[in-house]
Amino acid sequence: EVQLVQSGAEVKKPGESLKISCKGSGYDFATYWIGWVRQMPGKGLEWMGIVYPADSDPRYSPSFEGQVTMSADKSITTAYLQWNSLKVSDSAVYYCVRRSSNTFLLSPFDSWGQGTLVTVTS
């Protein structure tokens, strides 16, 4: 069974750094792109970018380029999303997602993590 298990909720202050994680299991982690999706309180879904675990190669949405860093460690089947300096506006639920195909680049997200709630407050 494919599973993506994310790290727990975080409460941070503006300006602090943060790294959240997403551990994959039940499939060949290295060969499936892992993406990140933001959902701000009461709002819709926003695609942030994706990373290829085999070589930790990230691709970012223009809206998030320079704001976050995506990486992956295939040896422990874990992907990461990190911020160097959080803002109040970063408060949201963040989902990691897996591409449904490791052979077709154009494919949707068939598995979702449970979500990590990030709250940034002074």
Next chain:
Amino acid sequence: EIVLTQSPATLSVSPGERATLSCRASESVSRNLAWYQQKPGQAPRLLISGASTRATGIPARVSGSGSETEFTLTISGLQSEDFAVYYCHQYTNWPPSETFGQGTKVEIK
């Protein structure tokens, strides 16, 4: 950036009836369009990929159609578990520049 516009924002439907949701793309996405269902407090779930292919475990009363810029998600014989928010998602470009629609809430009439 390709913009996906979903309509209506909210759809009020009685149990047992049919719900028809629309997703319009600002430019062609071919058939690289998926639909997801999200219930309160839960992660979204993939329903449809490639515009019309049901994901594993999705019942036949859920169907998708369309291509290029116009897409439809139809849910027949609405059941209590179908009342949720539905999002479309396009994944047509490489390097990737994906987008989601703003969502349609299906509520009990």
